[in-house]
Amino acid sequence: MSSEKLLTLKTRDGEEFVLEEAMAFRSLTIKNATSNYTINNTPLPINVEINTMIKVIEYWKKHSERGISEDELMNFDKKFFKLLHNSELFDLVVAVDYLADKGLSNAACEQVLDKITGKTPQEIRDIFNINNDCTPTSLGG
């Protein structure tokens, strides 16, 4: 079949997997890392956990499909993000930020945006796990 160049990656939690280079290069971080790295079949370590990486690859695969329509992509994105729990979404956002994939980063940010618009401050604190260090007087003017 096609002689696509393959890349072996190793996640933070020790899992190894193989990916087509073209797809892996959606991540600027991976792309830059391989340019100063002699590929000797040694896996390239990436600072992402396998569960999150699986999601990223699922997204990349769909968005690399030939002949897929805008509408189909939109539907896929909707379903894709809908199935994520808050914590999974946040892990994804953090991972994608590290991987430096602008397209997915934007999409994920928009999702976070949707989740927090219209929420109360306490709900925000719960979502982001933030401590309430505000006292009424500390917010003068």
Place this chain on the structure above:
Amino acid sequence: MATIMDDRRPFPEDLILDVLLRLPVESLLRFKCVCKHWYALIKSPSFIEKHFHHKNNCARLLVCNLKVAYEGHVPVRSVVFSLFPKKIVPGVTPEQKTLLQLPRVSDFTCVAGPVDGLFLVQKKFYGDVRLGLWNPATREFRPLPPAPFDIEDFFSDHDHKFGLGFDLLTQDYKVVWIRVFWDEDGQGVYPCVFACVYSSCNNSWKNLTTEIPSSCTLSAPLDATYLNGVYYWLSRGLDEIYSIRSFDMGTEQFGEMQGPNIPSKHWGALTLRGGSLAMLAGDPGKPMTSIYDVWIMNQEEGSWSKVLTVQPRIDAHWPRNIWENDKMVFEINETSQLVLYDPVTTEVTDLGFQLDLSIAGCWVFNYKESLAPIKRGNESQGQDNAVEQIEHFFHMLPIDPQTSDDLD
């Protein structure tokens, strides 16, 4: 760093920032109290600026519609500020959101803006003119103190123009006010031009000297023509040739420069388009044959170039403003309706307004919400009751006026 997650890595700061920058002002105001860090962030001038200029913050059409009815000899004005959605579907009258409604007011005269999401409103009761600064998104309002125009009694007010802008160096919102006074009683004193500037930081006015001749006519722009620290007006002297007069908010100096090459018999108005100073000009001519040119100024060189020509094939109309770079808002003369015209598709969309044919006014703005604070320092204390303050600022007429003499 308050954004911590238990045993996982903390949510990166730049991602929080990325998300917050896309939020509407309403949400950000609510989220100020999530934690001290978010409070400081949302209030910081750099965040406010980035948020305002973020690509998510699209300019929406905002219409101020002023109508006048008479009850005896008392003019009862009604003012409505309506905001349109981000996207207007061609041919479908969009839903409006009422930002402010003053159903019975006697002294509202006009509104100028927006600059960084701020508007200047004006009230006038006989000779007494007062201004107020308003941010609809943060719901802040501040009446400005009276200006120090030391005028002899016999001067009668002829014309005045405002400029609202930002002094980039001192981070200060300023208002420049130019008033031309005629000597109606024939006291033999030539007409005079007075100018003064207001500083938001100092909350005070200062007199200015200006070389602007009284024979010169300045036109109010369609959208406040403030750009990178300078405010611009379209000017015409006795020779009828168009030129541009400016006021630099930083140096507080007036200037003059060449306008685009437009025949003096043509109609023209300044506005902003895509981050540049623009002039809309044209020969309104007959219905269906009017042609409008849109000129853009290169701010560095001061040169003008024509970027667009629109020939709307619609009934007799009057241009009101440009939206989204090439769509135009027209007022149809006969019906006084406001419509949106798309020159690419030639579609006409009724915006759902019936304007007042008589004296009143209608302003069509390109509005982007902002967190820009009007008050500074300790004055604020969370006073976001703009509607209340505005109703207090203007003279609101009671529903049942007892006597028309009772106008205090």
